[in-house]
Amino acid sequence: MTSPFDLSGRVAVVTGANTGIGQGIALALAEAGADIAAVGRTPAEETVAKARELGRRAEMVSADLSTIEPVARVVDEAVEKLGGCDILVNNAGIIRRNDSLDFTEEDWDAVVDTNMKSVFFLCQAAARHMVKQGGGKIINIASLLSFQGGIRVPSYTASKSGVAGLTKILANEWAAKGINVNAIAPGYIATNNTQALRDDADRSKAILDRIPAGRWGDPKDMGGAAVFLASSASDYVDGHVLAVDGGWLAR
Numbered sequence: 001m002t003s004p005f006d007l008s009g010r011v012a013v014v015t016g017a018n019t020g021i022g023q024g025i026a027l028a029l030a031e032a033g034a035d036i037a038a039v040g041r042t043p044a045e046e047t048v049a050k051a052r053e054l055g056r057r058a059e060m061v062s063a064d065l066s067t068i069e070p071v072a073r074v075v076d077e078a079v080e081k082l083g084g085c086d087i088l089v090n091n092a093g094i095i096r097r098n099d100s101l102d103f104t105e106e107d108w109d110a111v112v113d114t115n116m117k118s119v120f121f122l123c124q125a126a127a128r129h130m131v132k133q134g135g136g137k138i139i140n141i142a143s144l145l146s147f148q149g150g151i152r153v154p155s156y157t158a159s160k161s162g163v164a165g166l167t168k169i170l171a172n173e174w175a176a177k178g179i180n181v182n183a184i185a186p187g188y189i190a191t192n193n194t195q196a197l198r199d200d201a202d203r204s205k206a207i208l209d210r211i212p213a214g215r216w217g218d219p220k221d222m223g224g225a226a227v228f229l230a231s232s233a234s235d236y237v238d239g240h241v242l243a244v245d246g247g248w249l250a251r
């Protein structure tokens with residue numbers, strides 16, 4: 001009997017797949033059987049090579065998602081190169097840290113455009129394809145700051161709260177079309193995104209002290225949730241924001 005977590009024959013489009021959480025998720029999906037379109041402004045050679053070592057088809061799709069200009073092409077190129085778009089993981093994202101009193105319009109626009117505007121329009125482009133093929137799975141990468149305020153990251157918090165809201169409205173609109181839209185809210189994960197926090201001894205200790213699991217997360221920790229939300233095991237899960245945070249929100 002085939003496992004409900006089996007992704008064989010599905011094509012997963014993963015943005016920001018060259019590093020960090022995007023790479024961790026792309027490789028977990030590949031291990032579960034999916035072929036991978038690794039999307040990003042930075043070439044994802046390592047991710048593509050590792051997915052191929054696992055026996056999957058994997059291709060790079062070059063795109064700078066700070067504007068919505070490339071989103072339709074991203075989905076078209078994935079379909080052209082790999083024959084479909086069954087799973088979309090909206091992972092690419094940035095952060096800018098500054099006090100709200102000093103925050104600039106550029107710091108606002110850069111983060112909100114990449115983390116929220118491009119996410120919406122990529123969901124739209126993928127869903128247009130998924131409607132034609134009879135369904136699909138969309139996973140947006142949210143954050144603990146989809147639920148909490150955070151410190152000195154106003155545009156990031158706004159964007160990630162927006163991602164949680166978008167996940168719910170799109171799930172609401174598209175569930176009847178066979179498209180599940182859900183989100184993963186990673187906790188504090190050791191990647192480039194959090195390097196500045198880990199370089200600050202006081203902040204790093206404060207963060208670690210409130211993680212019940214007693215460690216920073218690893219990109220690989222996101223793999224199980226991603227496979228679940230990409231697979232038929234989650235067919236009745238819609239509009240959910242799943243925290244994978246070592247217990248942070250429970251404290």
Ligand SMILES: NC(=O)C1=CN([C@@H]2O[C@H](COP(=O)(O)OP(=O)(O)OC[C@H]3O[C@@H](n4cnc5c(N)ncnc54)[C@H](O)[C@@H]3O)[C@@H](O)[C@H]2O)C=CC1
Binds near residue numbers: 016019091
């Ligand atoms: N590290 C953490 O603790 C957490 C991270 N996240 C989110 O996870 C996602 C991945 O971040 P990390 O792996 O942590 O950091 P990272 O900095 O290693 O990865 C970010 C990825 O996004 C890509 N990217 C950024 N701007 C882009 C653009 N304009 N066009 C195309 N690709 C672009 C980068 O190339 C990279 O692949 C982000 O959305 C981030 O907000 C969410 C919660 C916690």
Ligand SMILES: O=C(O)C(=O)C[C@H](O)C(=O)CO
Binds near residue numbers: 144151153185188
């Ligand atoms: O609070 C910060 O500063 C962060 O870097 C937040 C993390 O990126 C994050 O999203 C935690 O879930």
